[in-house]
Amino acid sequence: MEQAAQQYLNTFPVATFQKLLLYWFERNMRQLPWRKDQEPYKIWVSEVMLQQTQVDTVIPYYERFMSRFPTLEALAEAEEEEVLKYWEGLGYYSRARNLHQAVKEVKERYGGRVPDNRKEIASLKGVGPYTAGAILSIAYGQPEPAVDGNVLRVISRLLHIEEDIQKAKTRHLFEEIVRHLIPKGRASYFNQGLMELGALVCTPKSPHCLTCPVQEVCRAYQAGMQDQLPVKGKKKKPKTVKIVAGVLMEKGHVLIRQRPDNGLLAKLYEFPNVQWDDQEPDETISRYLFDMYGLRTATVEQWPSVQHTFTHLIWEISVYRLHLAEPLDKLNGFVFPQEEQPFSAARWERIEDLERYPFPVSHQKIKKEIWKRL
DNA sequence: CACCCGTGGAT
DNA sequence: TATCCAAGGGT
Numbered sequence: 245m246e247q248a249a250q251q252y253l254n255t256f257p258v259a260t261f262q263k264l265l266l267y268w269f270e271r272n273m274r275q276l277p278w279r280k281d282q283e284p285y286k287i288w289v290s291e292v293m294l295q296q297t298q299v300d301t302v303i304p305y306y307e308r309f310m311s312r313f314p315t316l317e318a319l320a321e322a323e324e325e326e327v328l329k330y331w332e333g334l335g336y337y338s339r340a341r342n343l344h345q346a347v348k349e350v351k352e353r354y355g356g357r358v359p360d361n362r363k364e365i366a367s368l369k370g371v372g373p374y375t376a377g378a379i380l381s382i383a384y385g386q387p388e389p390a391v392d393g394n395v396l397r398v399i400s401r402l403l404h405i406e407e408d409i410q411k412a413k414t415r416h417l418f419e420e421i422v423r424h425l426i427p428k429g430r431a432s433y434f435n436q437g438l439m440e441l442g443a444l445v446c447t448p449k450s451p452h453c454l455t456c457p458v459q460e461v462c463r464a465y466q467a468g469m470q471d472q473l474p475v476k477g478k479k480k481k482p483k484t485v486k487i488v489a490g491v492l493m494e495k496g497h498v499l500i501r502q503r504p505d506n507g508l509l510a511k512l513y514e515f516p517n518v519q520w521d522d523q524e525p526d527e528t529i530s531r532y533l534f535d536m537y538g539l540r541t542a543t544v545e546q547w548p549s550v551q552h553t554f555t556h557l558i559w560e561i562s563v564y565r566l567h568l569a570e571p572l573d574k575l576n577g578f579v580f581p582q583e584e585q586p587f588s589a590a591r592w593e594r595i596e597d598l599e600r601y602p603f604p605v606s607h608q609k610i611k612k613e614i615w616k617r618l
Numbered sequence: 619c620a621c622c623c624g625t626g627g628a629t
Numbered sequence: 630t631a632t633c634c635a636a637g638g639g640t
Contacts, residue, residue, distance in 0.1 A: 294636040301626060301635085335624025338639075372638045392636045412619075439636055448634070449629070479633080480621095508623070554624055555634095605625065 249420035268457035269437030342370030389422035394442025400474035404463035488525035489517035552606035
């Protein structure tokens with residue numbers, strides 16, 4: 245790997261590239277909320293939020309999150325459910341749970357100080373090779389590579405590398421290359437500059453080569469190959485799953501439940517639902533509620549269906565407003581599932597209090613239908 | 619290594 | 630409309 249990295253850098257004008265990139269970044273860097281200082285906790289939170297998520301999407305979430313959890317200690321002392329509430333809508337919710345767990349570990353094991361070496365910081369939940377490098381270089385100024393999707397694209401064009409950037413081995417190659425590119429004492433700005441260039445200039449489609457600050461040293465541009473790079477495999481199409489959800493409303497209360505601890509949308513709340521296939525959806529949800537919770541229900545009306553697309557999955561959710569066939573005395577308690585079920589107890593919650601719970605976007609859409617009908 | 623894990627913006 | 634894909638990590 246070391247040899248391969250050297251091969252690509254042989255005859256490459258490293259010093260010129262460093263100078264051009266740093267010069268450009270210092271004059272074109274965006275003013276972002278997490279660039280006001282270099283506090284490791286703030287850099288950490290921003291980097292986790294930015295995983296697979298665009299800057300413009302992150303900014304309002306970051307502001308709200310930092311105003312509620314301004315310090316590492318504040319986050320460590322919070323309840324997980326509240327952390328999830330502040331993450332509601334951002335997606336990839338394991339990021340929030342892992343960050344919360346990791347922050348608690350830093351508080352206990354490291355006295356609240358974020359580790360400044362790759363071994364310890366990379367051992368934290370949710371901190372992989374990229375995030376470790378980002379924190380080490382941006383917060384601590386260490387000459388560590390931080391190779392994200394931008395860097396893979398920029399470097400593949402800059403050095404005309406035709407390796408498939410989706411392969412793990414390629415990421416290792418690029419990390420070695422970046423190690424040799426980092427200017428002494430400038431790791432923070434250099435790494436951020438690489439990413440900023442990828443975000444603003446060296447974009448995935450139709451890169452802005454004519455105004456690119458490193459055009460004169462870019463091998464892809466010299467070869468007219470910028471539109472063919474980076475080389476990347478194709479994605480699979482998401483599969484459609486038919487879901488039926490039941491909105492069980494009685495006397496200002498609605499039945500909700502928490503999803504299992506692991507897997508899709510873990511620990512978020514939802515309206516009772518189940519996959520359907522052969523049977524009619526309204527019959528399916530009615531039978532499911534009886535089998536699962538012993539509740540006898542009747543369909544009141546069908547509400548607008550909800551479609552929600554994940555990266556690898558499409559939910560087509562049929563929604564039914566239901567009534568209890570046998571009214572219950574108290575609606576403030578829990579409804580326990582039959583044994584051997586991954587779900588915790590469902591609960592009757594007051595409609596006004598639904599806002600206290602973190603819902604995935606798919607079920608927020610259903611929640612909005614409830615508001616409309618009050 | 620392959621697959622899973624969300625959501626919204628851009629083209 | 631369809632597809633890509635964005636400051637990735639866990640298993």
